[in-house]
Amino acid sequence: xLLSASTSLLGSALLISSALATPAHPPIQGTNKQKGPANxxxxxxxxxxxxxxxxxxxxxxSFDSVFGDVSYDPSINSLVGKQYCNxxxxxxxxxxSICASNTLPDVSPEDPDHGISGVNMQVFGTWHPEExxxxxxxxKPVMDGFVTQQLNRYHTDNITIGVRPIDxxxxxxxxxxxxxxxxxxxxxxxxxxxxxPTNPNRAYxxxxxxxxxxxxxxxxxxxxxxxxxxxxxxxxxxxSWINYSNTTNASxxxxxxxDKTSGGFNPDALFYNWTVATKxxxxxxxxxxxxxxxxxxxxxxxxxxxxxECCSYDSFHPPxxxxxxxxxxKKVYEALRTSSQWNETLLILTFDEHGGFADHVPPPSNVPAxxxxxxxxxxxxxxxxxxxxxxxGIRVPTIxxxxxxxxxxxxxxxxxxxxxxxxxxxxxxxxxxWDLPNFSPRTAWSSTFEHLFLGEQRADAVRHLPGSAQD
Numbered sequence: 001x002l003l004s005a006s007t008s009l010l011g012s013a014l015l016i017s018s019a020l021a022t023p024a025h026p027p028i029q030g031t032n033k034q035k036g037p038a039n040x041x042x043x044x045x046x047x048x049x050x051x052x053x054x055x056x057x058x059x060x061x062s063f064d065s066v067f068g069d070v071s072y073d074p075s076i077n078s079l080v081g082k083q084y085c086n087x088x089x090x091x092x093x094x095x096x097s098i099c100a101s102n103t104l105p106d107v108s109p110e111d112p113d114h115g116i117s118g119v120n121m122q123v124f125g126t127w128h129p130e131e132x133x134x135x136x137x138x139x140k141p142v143m144d145g146f147v148t149q150q151l152n153r154y155h156t157d158n159i160t161i162g163v164r165p166i167d168x169x170x171x172x173x174x175x176x177x178x179x180x181x182x183x184x185x186x187x188x189x190x191x192x193x194x195x196x197p198t199n200p201n202r203a204y205x206x207x208x209x210x211x212x213x214x215x216x217x218x219x220x221x222x223x224x225x226x227x228x229x230x231x232x233x234x235x236x237x238x239x240s241w242i243n244y245s246n247t248t249n250a251s252x253x254x255x256x257x258x259d260k261t262s263g264g265f266n267p268d269a270l271f272y273n274w275t276v277a278t279k280x281x282x283x284x285x286x287x288x289x290x291x292x293x294x295x296x297x298x299x300x301x302x303x304x305x306x307x308x309e310c311c312s313y314d315s316f317h318p319p320x321x322x323x324x325x326x327x328x329x330k331k332v333y334e335a336l337r338t339s340s341q342w343n344e345t346l347l348i349l350t351f352d353e354h355g356g357f358a359d360h361v362p363p364p365s366n367v368p369a370x371x372x373x374x375x376x377x378x379x380x381x382x383x384x385x386x387x388x389x390x391x392x393g394i395r396v397p398t399i400x401x402x403x404x405x406x407x408x409x410x411x412x413x414x415x416x417x418x419x420x421x422x423x424x425x426x427x428x429x430x431x432x433x434w435d436l437p438n439f440s441p442r443t444a445w446s447s448t449f450e451h452l453f454l455g456e457q458r459a460d461a462v463r464h465l466p467g468s469a470q471d
Contacts, residue, residue, distance in 0.1 A: 247310065346404070
């Protein structure tokens with residue numbers, strides 16, 4: 001629920017119940033703001049410029065959670081000048097509403113719900129939206145169930161806990177991410193592919209589908225997914241790739257997710273049967289320390305895919321401190337910026353999904369799924385929900401970093417394309433860069449971003465970012 005800025009309430013304050021009827025604010029559909037040299041005019045230009053791609057996938061933050069307080073460019077669809085509120089009890093509607101403020105702490109004590117049924121409540125105000133009505137557009141995503149779902153998840157009526165998913169970080173808390181956005185390209189309409197948790201979204205990023213998986217189940221741990229992945233595609237073309245990870249020992253067959261000393265999840269390349277069957281993990285999965293060495297020595301592969309740990313120090317996933325995540329991003333950027341390979345490198349910095357944190361922009365429905373498989377789980381009311389992967393997840397922050405992209409560009413929905421930006425856009429664009437086959441109907445539909453590359457290299461890319469709060 002979005003109110004005008006003239007409804008002045010400071011902090012997380014209660015509203016009278018009449019505020020429940022306030023309609024959601026529509027997403028801004030502005031045009032791209034391109035600064036610097038002109039865009040490329042031929043596809044071969046950007047293909048010859050970009051030799052190395054680095055994908056850094058952080059954890060569990062929505063766009064509003066990270067950039068809700070950012071105002072350096074008025075075209076950014078943030079929460080600046082808006083007031084975003086949720087009813088306390090979406091079922092009865094008799095407890096009034098509570099409004100977001102830029103007071104989200106550095107460490108979020110709770111982990112908001114980000115399962116598919118929980119996201120249903122967050123987006124539609126019910127665990128059981130009528131899917132045919134959603135696809136036809138008659139049942140709208142109202143983005144007002146985050147507080148209700150949080151209180152239900154933690155079986156509490158504590159408003160301090162309830163408001164946490166809709167509160168957002170102050171601009172002062174994210175100086176590193178804000179600096180990168182100002183220096184390079186920020187997407188303000190980039191969605192998670194799945195309205196659900198980490199591994200299904202990471203599978204979409206690396207293969208264009210989750211093969212019917214809607215939760216972080218055991219098949220993600222060691223070669224349980226059969227589909228074609230970016231890792232297999234590159235190997236078949238004799239192209240180099242490394243999955244750098246500080247999550248666990250790559251040779252371990254399985255590390256239980258609750259083992260937080262090892263980082264919880266195995267590296268993403270281990271999702272796939274091909275990686276295990278060919279033993280590609282023996283040569284293509286390396287510790288994160290090797291990434292810094294390779295960047296220093298100018299030996300980065302054509303694709304560097306970085307898994308941060310989850311979920312205690314540098315991934316942004318609660319209870320990881322935001323300040324430590326910022327320091328981690330700074331370290332990755334400066335390793336690349338000072339590398340001899342910088343002039344031919346693209347860094348794609350994104351988040352896998354929203355992690356239960358709120359966003360005011362409704363995600364798209366009636367979109368192509370990665371395949372024809374469905375997923376079923378029980379909602380908190382005990383009834384099943386079935387999901388066909390034909391709706392997208394909540395908006396997440398994404399930044400393109402390279403001397404071959406403009407400075408201070410804000411990219412909205414791409415003009416002239418029906419698709420949307422999401423993790424699938426990454427492998428769709430890499431498919432164009434490296435002449436790879438299409439991965440899935442979702443990647444074929446997704447917007448790509450080759451039009452954002454410049455015809456000449458910038459000489460003004462900063463070498464060092466400002467100190468994070470951790471410094």
